[in-house]
Amino acid sequence: MRKTILSLLMGFSLTMAAQTPVTAPKGDPAQRAEKMFNFLLNDQADSLYANFTLQLKPILSKEQLSGVVKRVEENSGKYKSHGTWEIKDMPGGSKSCTTLVQFDKEELGALVIFDPSGFLLGIQIVPAKAIKQGSNEQ
Numbered sequence: 805m806r807k808t809i810l811s812l813l814m815g816f817s818l819t820m821a822a823q824t825p826v827t828a829p830k831g832d833p834a835q836r837a838e839k840m841f842n843f844l845l846n847d848q849a850d851s852l853y854a855n856f857t858l859q860l861k862p863i864l865s866k867e868q869l870s871g872v873v874k875r876v877e878e879n880s881g882k883y884k885s886h887g888t889w890e891i892k893d894m895p896g897g898s899k900s901c902t903t904l905v906q907f908d909k910e911e912l913g914a915l916v917i918f919d920p921s922g923f924l925l926g927i928q929i930v931p932a933k934a935i936k937q938g939s940n941e942q
Contacts, residue, residue, distance in 0.1 A: 830922075844914075880910050880912060885906050910932075912930065
């Protein structure tokens with residue numbers, strides 16, 4: 805009986821440790837956005853997925869994160885470059901990071917959102933006007 809209780813307690817402790825990150829991601833939001841965007845550009849779905857919040861992981865899969873830039877390039881041409889990251893504070897302590905992204909055929913935008921502890925809430929390629937409109941609102 806004693807071994808069973810001890811085993812249950814250890815299992816519970818390991819489960820909690822697996823669900824609770826030891827430390828929040830480090831680096832300023834612009835550096836983190838650059839890192840996440842590079843994961844996206846290089847089709848590193850595993851690395852992107854590892855940075856998402858625990859709440860989002862059950863909702864999305866690594867497969868959904870795979871090949872995003874390749875699908876965009878089918879319509880917009882090859883990726884060429886992107887600008888500097890603009891950081892904005894959002895309600896609740898989250899941060900949005902945006903930049904303009906140049907492809908052969910058109911300019912688009914990149915949006916990266918972090919929760920207050922620095923974990924990834926979302927990453928998207930969006931129309932450039934969405935990024936430009938957000939810049940004009942301030």
